[in-house]
Amino acid sequence: MPSYTTKYLAGDEYKRWDALVSQSPAYNIFDTTLWLDALSSVLNCKIKILGVFNKDALIGGVAFEAVEKFRLKIANVPPISYFNSCHYIPRNTQYKESQRRYVLDIFTSIAERLQSDFHYVVIANHPELKDIRGFLWKGWNQNLLYSYRTHLDKVELSLISKPKRLQIKRAQKKPIVIEVLEDVAPVYDVIKHTYARQGVTCPLAFDEMTEIFKRISNNIVIIAAKEEKNEGYKAVDISIVDYKKNCVYGLFSGFIPETPDPGINSLLQWKAIEYYKDKGYDFYDFGQAGGPSKASFKGQYDADLVPFYRVSKSSLPFSIAWHLTKGRIIQVQ
Structure with missing residues (x-):
């Protein structure tokens, strides 16, 4: 193995990190300092970046949130982030095995x-x-996860599942208004109550969400739906645009349930897809599905399953703490 060295980057080295990430095959907005700085500043979370060096050249690395609980040190995926991927600058070689x-x-x-x-x-x-393999051969665990991704250049209403398509068409006949908002304030409660119905707390308080979105306002899009004669919004989709990758990732969504279901949430999601398609973006990523119902909803929008690997490593002291706390020790986000 070559004599590569590792060290944690100082703040004045973060420009080198962004340069590395921009050249990496695994580039994504969640590993840029634009996103990481917003999280660390607003949420007061400790973001660390481990760099791999060949002499003085930064050739690889990974960013993560560092947390300490019960005197145990944890390196985790930063809050509300899709990835904290490893990165590297590809070597200029024609030989596959060398790469x-x-x-x-x-x-x-x-x-x-x-x-x-x-x-x-x-x-x-x-x-x-x-x-x-660099992780597996060191005894790390792997999990194969799936994200739901709609390719915008190909999607058409006719490709949406029939039940969802009929629901959207019925909703289109109703006086429903779709708007792009500049502020999260009118729709935060919709998101908060959606999480509450699932028995969990919204990952961000109102002030936190507002401040993070202000810091990356050029990348945030808030699309909401309401009835024409009603001031309150009934559904919302909040996404982040990755301009370098020319794609969109869904961050938060929510709706107010009604009986019978007027289809306003389904219509909003379709209108959001149309909006991003008209903007010329390549794909809309719904993210993971936490259960069958969410998987069904996301999958009906002509979404492909996109696999990705999560790797993890735990020490014996952590494993003991995991069992004693029934897994609560990693609920750090």
């Missing part, structure tokens, strides 16, 4: 340093990053 060995050595360096410094580590890799 694979280079990536393997970088990821092995990351695995060795993190499992030495932390009791528990989680890394959610971007779908483009498929070679995780």
Whole structure:
């Protein structure tokens, strides 16, 4: 193995990190300092970036949230982030095995340093990053997860599942207004109550969500729906636009349930897809589905299943704490 070195980047080195991420095959907005700085500043979470160096050249690395609970050090996916992927600058070579060995050595360096410094580590890799042998061969666990992704250049209403399509068409006949908002204030309660119905707390308080969105306002789109003669919004979709990747990731969505279902939430989601399609973006990523009902809703919008790997490593002290707290120790986000 080459003599690569690892170190945690200082603040004045973050521009080098962004330069690395922009060249990485696993580039995504959630690993840029635009996103990470917004989280750390508003949520007061400790973001660390581990860099892999070949002499003085930064050639790879990973960003994560560092947390300490019960004197155990945890490296986790930052809050409300799709990924905290490993990154590397591809080597200029025509030989596939040489490239694979280079990536393997970088990821092995990351695995060795993190499992030495932390009791528990989680890394959610971007779908483009498929070679995780550097972690597996160090005894890490792997989970294959799925994201739901609609390719906007191909999607048409006729491709939506028949029940969903009929629901959308019925809703289109009603006096429903779809608007793009500049502020989260009119729709925050819709999101909050949607989480409450699922028995969980919204990951962000109103002030936190407002401040984060202000810091990255050029990348945030809020689309909401309401009845024409009603001031209150009934459904909302909040997404982040990744301009470099030319794609959109859904961050928050919510709706107010009614009986019978007027289809306003289904219509809103379709109108959001149309909106991003008209803007020329490549795909809309719904994110993961936490259960069958969510999977069914997301899958009906002509969505593909996109697999990605999450790798993790736990020490014996952490495993003991996990059992004693019944898993609550990792509820740090």
